[in-house]
Amino acid sequence: MKRSLKIISVFFSILFTFATIIPVFGSEIYSIVYEREGHTITTPNGTAVAVWVALNDYSEEEKLSTRVETEERFPGIEFLGEVTGRYNCHSYAWYQRSTSNPYWLDSIDAFLADPNYMETTTPAVGDIIVYYTPANNVNHSGVIDEVLSGTSNGVCGDANLYMVVSKWGKRALYRHRGDYCDYVREHGGSSSYVKYYHMHLYTYTDRTVYVHTVNCSCMDPITEPHTWVQIGIESLFRCTVCGYRSTFTPANPENVSAEIWMQLMTRATMEDGATFTLGNMTFCYMDGQYYIVTECAPDVVIPPNVME
């Protein structure tokens, strides 16, 4: 018993000695210490997601050797940002497309569930490519940098039709053809197919008292009524979609002449958002009631989903 314990302890001391002398097993296992507590980011709709922050990073020597090893295996990939353990592919593609991104993001589930994103089969520049394993697990994320012409070669679906910018794990940031990276099964990875995601970046234009026009690169502009929510005490309304503000006064017989009231009741359309002008007074039918539109002032529009 005593003897076997000693053998085990010698075995472990040898193992630890090697682990400290040789910092690399395979290609990318170094000792970076991460802190998780207190670090969260949010998806465009405000869902909080826990992230990791690295307390240290690789030495210049380690960065160089990792880079050389990767670029020898994948000749032709374009180096865009240094080897670092601070941020990973998901954080880069979904949260902050910058080499100074400080966060490591394990899971993109909260982003995929955010309605600001939409799956697409015709991605454009700026959209996201996600690599999946045959068991449908997310394996890697990247950003579409260029749409190429040609036909699919079947390696990870039609990934060869796109140039992608992606962070390769704890290695460097690269620009590469979608089917040509470490994550693809044909190149030693575990991904067998990809999906593409578009993030809506809505802007609101042509705002009048009654409507706004929604614009995004993925669609034709849509003009639609505001979605009012009452703010303040009585008569200030705000569009929850575009931020437009308007002051309405309920149109009651007490504050509208009998003549106008009769015309309103007989001639105006009783549909939400319908408007009706009599002389210098404008009425709006909303939630079963007429309102007199007395004033309107556009807010500063802050699109809810602008990436940093």
Ligand SMILES: [Zn+2]
């Ligand atoms: Zn869109």
Ligand SMILES: [Zn+2]
């Ligand atoms: Zn609006």
